[in-house]
Amino acid sequence: MAQRVTLIIVALALLNGTARGKPSSAMVQALKYYEAGDYHQASILLHNVIDDGKADRQDLQRAEFWLGKTLYHMGFHSGSLGFFARVVQAGPKHAYHLAALKWLVALVGKLPDDAAVVRKIGSFKPDAVLAAPALKRLRDDLAFLLGQHNYRQGAFSEAVRLFQLVGPTSKRCMQARLMAGMAQVRRFHAREAATAFKDALRAARTLPATPETRRLEQLARLSLARLFYSTRQYRLAVKHYGKVPAGSIYRQEALREQAWAYYRGDELQRALTNLRATPGAEALLLEAQIHLARCSYPQSLAAIRRLEARYAALPHKLSALLKQHADPTDFYKVALQIKQGRGVAAAVAAALRETLGERRLERSLQMVDELDGELKQVQSAPAAWKATAIAGVVLQDLTLQRSLAVNEAGQLARIGIQREVQQIKDQLAQARKVRQEAHAASKRPPGCKGKL
Numbered sequence: 001m002a003q004r005v006t007l008i009i010v011a012l013a014l015l016n017g018t019a020r021g022k023p024s025s026a027m028v029q030a031l032k033y034y035e036a037g038d039y040h041q042a043s044i045l046l047h048n049v050i051d052d053g054k055a056d057r058q059d060l061q062r063a064e065f066w067l068g069k070t071l072y073h074m075g076f077h078s079g080s081l082g083f084f085a086r087v088v089q090a091g092p093k094h095a096y097h098l099a100a101l102k103w104l105v106a107l108v109g110k111l112p113d114d115a116a117v118v119r120k121i122g123s124f125k126p127d128a129v130l131a132a133p134a135l136k137r138l139r140d141d142l143a144f145l146l147g148q149h150n151y152r153q154g155a156f157s158e159a160v161r162l163f164q165l166v167g168p169t170s171k172r173c174m175q176a177r178l179m180a181g182m183a184q185v186r187r188f189h190a191r192e193a194a195t196a197f198k199d200a201l202r203a204a205r206t207l208p209a210t211p212e213t214r215r216l217e218q219l220a221r222l223s224l225a226r227l228f229y230s231t232r233q234y235r236l237a238v239k240h241y242g243k244v245p246a247g248s249i250y251r252q253e254a255l256r257e258q259a260w261a262y263y264r265g266d267e268l269q270r271a272l273t274n275l276r277a278t279p280g281a282e283a284l285l286l287e288a289q290i291h292l293a294r295c296s297y298p299q300s301l302a303a304i305r306r307l308e309a310r311y312a313a314l315p316h317k318l319s320a321l322l323k324q325h326a327d328p329t330d331f332y333k334v335a336l337q338i339k340q341g342r343g344v345a346a347a348v349a350a351a352l353r354e355t356l357g358e359r360r361l362e363r364s365l366q367m368v369d370e371l372d373g374e375l376k377q378v379q380s381a382p383a384a385w386k387a388t389a390i391a392g393v394v395l396q397d398l399t400l401q402r403s404l405a406v407n408e409a410g411q412l413a414r415i416g417i418q419r420e421v422q423q424i425k426d427q428l429a430q431a432r433k434v435r436q437e438a439h440a441a442s443k444r445p446p447g448c449k450g451k452l
Contacts, residue, residue: 027062046066065099068100078111078397078401081116081117102135105121111370118145122149130143140165147165160192163179174217174220177196177203194228214248219250222250222257229257229261229264237257242254256274256282285434288300288431291303297441300434311428322414332407332409333410368405375402
């Protein structure tokens with residue numbers, strides 16, 4: 001067993017291109033427990049190597065890396081990230097710097113909010129990582145995640161380059177093509193964006209029909225429709241909006257945006273038909289504009305009255321809610337209540353549910369749930385382990401991470417509501433202009449000028 005453990009350590013050190021000396025007896029003992037699957041005992045001994053101040057630099061590096069792996073196997077994914085982060089932070093001088101990448105990629109699939117993990121992966125030099133023979137099996141995953149990091153940093157050209165390196169047979173292919181299209185949109189390269197979105201749709205046919213694959217396919221379809229709309233190709237936009245299926249989480253957005261495409265393409269009756277199935281202030285505003293364009297002034301004014309009756313008081317109510325719960329941690333509780341159908345008045349809740357369903361916020365809320373689950377694991381762990389220093393470290397890290405996640409979720413919810421307030425105010429201002437135009441037009445001599 002001791003010889004096997006030594007060989008494993010040397011092999012991992014060679015992954016970084018530097019051979020290391022033999023591990024200490026304390027390290028060997030810790031890894032015996034790891035190999036046997038006794039992760040609680042392994043974590044205690046590995047933390048002792050780090051904490052007792054007697055280990056040399058080589059053993060410290062070993063212990064950091066293996067403790068990250070041990071906590072991963074124990075289900076403490078946030079805790080394991082903390083130790084892998086130490087490895088990454090140390091840079092190439094750490095014997096397990098490159099080896100940590102495998103575990104960072106694994107963590108992306110375990111943590112609902114992958115932002116912190118992707119930032120760590122993004123600290124590696126892409127070309128060096130993708131050329132490493134030892135990481136060949138992870139090449140597609142790494143190309144995608146490095147591209148994702150660059151996209152989030154606003155480096156869209158580099159993001160496109162990396163997304164395009166993801167192979168056509170990879171499970172990441174569809175998502176990579178979709179993200180490449182989004183990056184091309186941000187570069188104002190419409191033709192290249194359309195090609196990427198179409199590639200994403202083609203890639204969808206090669207993947208298992210999982211809920212996530214279907215969601216990404218629908219998002220690719222919606223993205224393609226939006227691209228055609230932005231380039232004034234309204235008929236193509238209408239076609240692709242229409243391919244977002246009933247039951248999709250994007251269906252309401254697709255119907256509402258398709259109504260705009262019909263409106264811009266002078267198919268006013270079809271636009272009105274769409275709007276009957278799309279609730280919200282934007283739909284009522286567009287309905288008023290369509291009736292105005294058709295010189296149906298009473299109907300236009302009726303739509304404005306409905307809009308104002310439902311939404312005129314809403315900005316004040318939402319602003320009061322924000323003022324009442326100014327602390328993000330407090331607002332997190334409000335957001336949670338709204339998602340659970342509790343807390344605020346029905347009209348306010350209805351206006352907020354779409355905002356609170358945004359994926360970035362949804363991931364943040366799920367991250368709090370993940371951390372709550374890991375905290376419960378600490379409480380249900382063997383009593384002897386809970387009394388150790390490593391249990392204290394894990395508990396402290398999880399408590400801190402949960403506090404940060406709650407604060408972030410509350411802040412994201414507040415930002416979303418503030419955006420909603422401003423949007424409704426803008427729509428109400430546009431509605432007043434439409435009403436003024438409808439009143440003025442109704443007093444003119446008969447004769448309709450047609451679409452505005």
